Amino acid sequence: xxxxxxxxxxxxxxxxxxxxxxxxxxxxxxxxxxxxxxxxxxxxxxxxxxxxxxxxxxxxxxxxxxxxxxxxxxxxxxxxxxxxxxxxxxxxxxxxxxxxxxxxxxxxxxxxxxxxxxxxxxxxxxxxxxxxxxxxxxxxxxxxxxxxxxxxxxxxxxxxxxxxxxxxxxxxxxxxxxxxxxxxxxxxxxxxxxxxxxxxxxxxxxxxxxxxxxxxxxxxxxxxxxxxxxxxxxxxxxxxxxxxxxxxxxxxxx
Amino acid sequence: xxxxxxxxxxxxxxxxxxxxxxxxxxxxxxxxxxxxxxxxxxxxxxxxxxxxxxxxxxxxxxxxxxxxxxxxxxxxxxxxxxxxxxxxxxxxxxxxxxxxxxxxxxxxxxxxxxxxxxxxxxxxxxxxxxxxxxxxxxxxxxxxxxxxxxxxxxxxxxxxxxxxxxxxxxxxxxxxxxxxxxxxxxxxxxxxxxxxxxxxxxxxxxxxxxxxxxxxxxxxxxxxxxxxxxxxxxxxxxxxxxxxxxxxxxxxxxxxxxxxxxxxxxxxxxxxxxxxxxxxxxxxxxxxxxxxxxxxxxxxxxxxxxxxxxxxxxxxxxxxxxxxxxxxxxxxxxxxxxxxxxxxxxxxxxxxxxxxxxxxxxxxxxxxxxxxxxxxxxxxxxxxxxxxxxxxxxxxxxxxxxxxxxxxxxxxxxxxxxxxxxxxxxxxxxxxxxxxxxxxxxxxxxxxxxxxxxxxxxxxxxxxxxxxxxxxxxxxxxxxxxxxxxxxxxxxxxxxxxxxxxxxxxxxxxxxxxxxxxxxxxxxxxxxxxxxxxxxxxxxxxxxxxxxxxxxxxxxxxxxxxxxxxxx
Numbered sequence: 027x028x029x030x031x032x033x034x035x036x037x038x039x040x041x042x043x044x045x046x047x048x049x050x051x052x053x054x055x056x057x058x059x060x061x062x063x064x065x066x067x068x069x070x071x072x073x074x075x076x077x078x079x080x081x082x083x084x085x086x087x088x089x090x091x092x093x094x095x096x097x098x099x100x101x102x103x104x105x106x107x108x109x110x111x112x113x114x115x116x117x118x119x120x121x122x123x124x125x126x127x128x129x130x131x132x133x134x135x136x137x138x139x140x141x142x143x144x145x146x147x148x149x150x151x152x153x154x155x156x157x158x159x160x161x162x163x164x165x166x167x168x169x170x171x172x173x174x175x176x177x178x179x180x181x182x183x184x185x186x187x188x189x190x191x192x193x194x195x196x197x198x199x200x201x202x203x204x205x206x207x208x209x210x211x212x213x214x215x216x217x218x219x220x221x222x223x224x225x226x227x228x229x230x231x232x233x234x235x236x237x238x239x240x241x242x243x244x245x246x247x248x249x250x251x252x253x254x255x256x257x258x259x260x261x262x263x264x265x266x267x268x269x270x271x272x273x274x275x276x277x278x279x280x
Numbered sequence: 281x282x283x284x285x286x287x288x289x290x291x292x293x294x295x296x297x298x299x300x301x302x303x304x305x306x307x308x309x310x311x312x313x314x315x316x317x318x319x320x321x322x323x324x325x326x327x328x329x330x331x332x333x334x335x336x337x338x339x340x341x342x343x344x345x346x347x348x349x350x351x352x353x354x355x356x357x358x359x360x361x362x363x364x365x366x367x368x369x370x371x372x373x374x375x376x377x378x379x380x381x382x383x384x385x386x387x388x389x390x391x392x393x394x395x396x397x398x399x400x401x402x403x404x405x406x407x408x409x410x411x412x413x414x415x416x417x418x419x420x421x422x423x424x425x426x427x428x429x430x431x432x433x434x435x436x437x438x439x440x441x442x443x444x445x446x447x448x449x450x451x452x453x454x455x456x457x458x459x460x461x462x463x464x465x466x467x468x469x470x471x472x473x474x475x476x477x478x479x480x481x482x483x484x485x486x487x488x489x490x491x492x493x494x495x496x497x498x499x500x501x502x503x504x505x506x507x508x509x510x511x512x513x514x515x516x517x518x519x520x521x522x523x524x525x526x527x528x529x530x531x532x533x534x535x536x537x538x539x540x541x542x543x544x545x546x547x548x549x550x551x552x553x554x555x556x557x558x559x560x561x562x563x564x565x566x567x568x569x570x571x572x573x574x575x576x577x578x579x580x581x582x583x584x585x586x587x588x589x590x591x592x593x594x595x596x597x598x599x600x601x602x603x604x605x606x607x608x609x610x611x612x613x614x615x616x617x618x619x620x621x622x623x624x625x626x627x628x629x630x631x632x633x634x635x636x637x638x639x640x641x642x643x644x645x646x647x648x649x650x651x652x653x654x655x656x657x658x659x660x661x662x663x664x665x666x667x668x669x670x671x672x673x674x675x676x677x678x679x680x681x682x683x684x685x686x687x688x689x690x691x692x693x694x695x696x697x698x699x700x701x702x703x704x705x706x707x708x709x710x711x712x713x714x715x716x717x718x719x720x721x722x723x724x725x726x727x728x729x730x731x732x733x734x735x736x737x738x739x740x741x742x743x744x745x746x747x748x749x750x751x752x753x754x755x756x757x758x759x760x761x762x763x764x765x766x767x768x769x770x771x772x773x774x775x776x777x778x779x780x781x782x783x784x785x786x787x788x789x790x791x792x793x794x795x796x797x798x799x800x801x802x803x804x805x806x807x808x809x810x811x812x813x814x815x816x817x818x819x820x821x822x823x824x825x826x827x828x829x830x831x832x833x834x835x836x837x838x839x840x841x842x843x844x845x846x847x848x
Binding site for chain 1: 283306307308309310311312349350352354356357664668672676679680683684686687689690692693694695696698699722725726729730732733734735736737738739740741744751752754755756
């Protein structure tokens with residue numbers, strides 16, 4: 027019988043949202059559109075229209091040794107072309123941002139190929155070949171994993187995830203890479219490391235509080251769903267801890 | 281688990297002071313209008329000081345409005361003050377970096393310059409090998425001689441250089457013994473009187489451990505251990521001990537029997553504060569990485585002063601431990617710069633960890649009838665179910681407090697800060713109530729797992745690595761995999777790389793013994809040595825001392841003005 031992932035425990039809406047983001051069979055809603063050029067501008071790795079710089083010749087031009095793994099694991103387009111490995115990094119507000127650091131990593135591991143993620147408290151980075159990254163970043167910005175106000179695309183100086191929101195609802199950003207325009211649309215005026223852009227990049231209107239509460243993947247007793255209310259989730263964590271304590275990393279039931 | 285209510289939250293006063301004129305439960309605020317770094321009086325002082333320095337040396341220096349983020353100075357949000365927990369003293373964050381805080385420096389100086397040396401073997405060698413009589417009178421005479429020699433004075437040779445007493449006035453030697461009769465015969469100036477320094481039950485326990493033996497508590501000059509290193513302490517002390525024995529007991533400086541005395545007096549009975557570290561960490565004895573958590577908990581004296589409040593006693597260990605292990609050991613010995621201070625101070629400022637810990641104490645009373653103010657009474661059996669229950673409730677409460685008070689979340693703006701503080705409260709609740717340090721560590725790791733899944737975040741990469749595999753080693757005793765908490769330390773395999781843990785672990789270990797009402801955790805000799813009121817740093821109140829350092833009222837050793845030119 028084929029393994030069927032369960033993605034995670036819990037009876038709450040937060041738990042279900044987590045499973046939805048992780049499950050590649052679940053289609054995440056596309057909420058906004060950004061152009062390929064917009065993505066390139068925000069990422070800041072190369073000029074729009076420029077060719078992808080390479081770290082090595084295309085695989086087809088290389089004399090690759092006989093290797094059964096190479097036959098099993100098909101290279102991504104970026105790997106085939108020999109692209110550099112580059113990154114996109116997100117900061118997610120603890121005020122009900124739709125995705126959160128570990129959640130991003132889990133979801134990306136299920137949905138993307140050939141990635142290397144890093145998870146911290148205030149940010150999550152994912153690295154991969156550049157042309158693959160452009161696709162992944164576009165997905166991460168256009169779908170329900172993104173909110174223009176409570177999610178920031180930040181390569182450095184990420185400070186803000188745990189702070190109160192600004193009065194206009196935007197997450198704090200010392201570099202103010204994105205601003206809420208008078209038209210209610212959030213515009214990136216700097217790339218992810220803070221270099222000013224030649225033109226602003228629109229990433230859409232902030233989602234409202236009701237939507238955020240219904241779509242967030244973080245428990246929060248003040249603005250969302252309290253962790254205490256999801257007893258199944260807590261029991262699951264206690265069980266994992268107990269089994270690891272007793273049996274190390276080969277857990278088994280007594 | 282079932283939530284309980286606490287009427288007065290200990291962190292509220294701090295939050296109201298830090299965020300004046302604001303609702304501390306507000307979810308929104310203003311940014312970008314605080315005038316950058318100039319909102320902070322301390323940063324302005326730094327900028328002003330820099331002008332004079334640059335004019336004098338002709339090299340640029342502190343320039344936050346040009347160099348920070350390419351022209352965007354820090355302070356786009358409010359730069360907060362901090363209350364040192366349990367003190368009522370508010371300080372600037374900068375004043376809690378150890379470079380800016382003389383009390384923090386002296387805390388470490390006083391540990392590094394300390395060594396304990398037994399006298400029994402020396403006395404036996406004197407009597408049996410050299411035929412000398414050893415009496416309380418000769419011991420007193422020896423101690424006079426030693427207190428002359430230890431700071432850096434000659435006792436045997438002619439035409440020797442010596443140190444200026446004004447530079448080494450923090451150096452001295454006292455002795456202690458469990459033999460009341462012998463103690464009575466020692467001059468009071470040289471005696472650490474266990475009876476007077478400790479509560480009666482603790483004194484009895486300690487005297488029983490020491491027995492009829494006698495030990496020297498030696499503190500070499502701060503200026504020496506600073507110029508050299510922790511490995512110097514026992515060497516400097518050994519040289520002066522040897523010379524003092526020769527002088528006090530009128531011995532020949534060259535006969536072979538003195539070699540026997542030298543080994544017996546100088547080396548055989550030595551107790552270092554820290555063990556030597558392996559080459560990859562490249563430190564000698566008496567350096568922070570070699571201090572076992574049990575021993576560190578004995579250095580801190582809060583349980584001597586507050587025997588009926590094991591929570592406070594343990595919180596003092598947290599403050600002292602995070603300062604030493606995070607700010608000085610990991611933050612400067614092993615790394616460098618300024619970032620580590622933020623991790624450490626979260627655990628001893630604004631009464632946040634204090635509130636979480638006392639919540640645990642209240643929960644213990646409410647659910648299990650354990651009264652932390654009566655150490656050793658109604659201790660809980662350290663079962664997995666008990667640990668799970670305690671750690672879960674204390675974690676849930678802590679997370680809810682951060683959620684209900686967004687300004688507190690803003691105060692502890694980094695995940696590692698919050699993770700360390702929440703897990704510490706869990707660990708302390710488990711260890712104080714069970715008297716079992718490993719049960720406390722186990723509670724720490726459940727807290728980490730709960731935190732990670734509730735908020736989908738924890739600390740930084742390495743931080744998480746340690747905490748996500750901690751459950752599996754917390755109760756293990758297998759070599760290279762586990763150890764009882766008292767014997768773990770900063771260089772324990774899984775603990776060696778991460779800020780935000782080691783001070784808290786030390787407190788969890790200490791808490792187990794404070795909860796039981798023990799006089800000491802691991803090293804009774806160390807407990808007695810640091811009870812000394814003559815030490816520059818008061819080890820019963822480390823957080824108050826750090827606060828004094830922050831507001832520039834602490835008077836450290838290591839004075840050099842005697843030998844440098846007057847600037848004004």
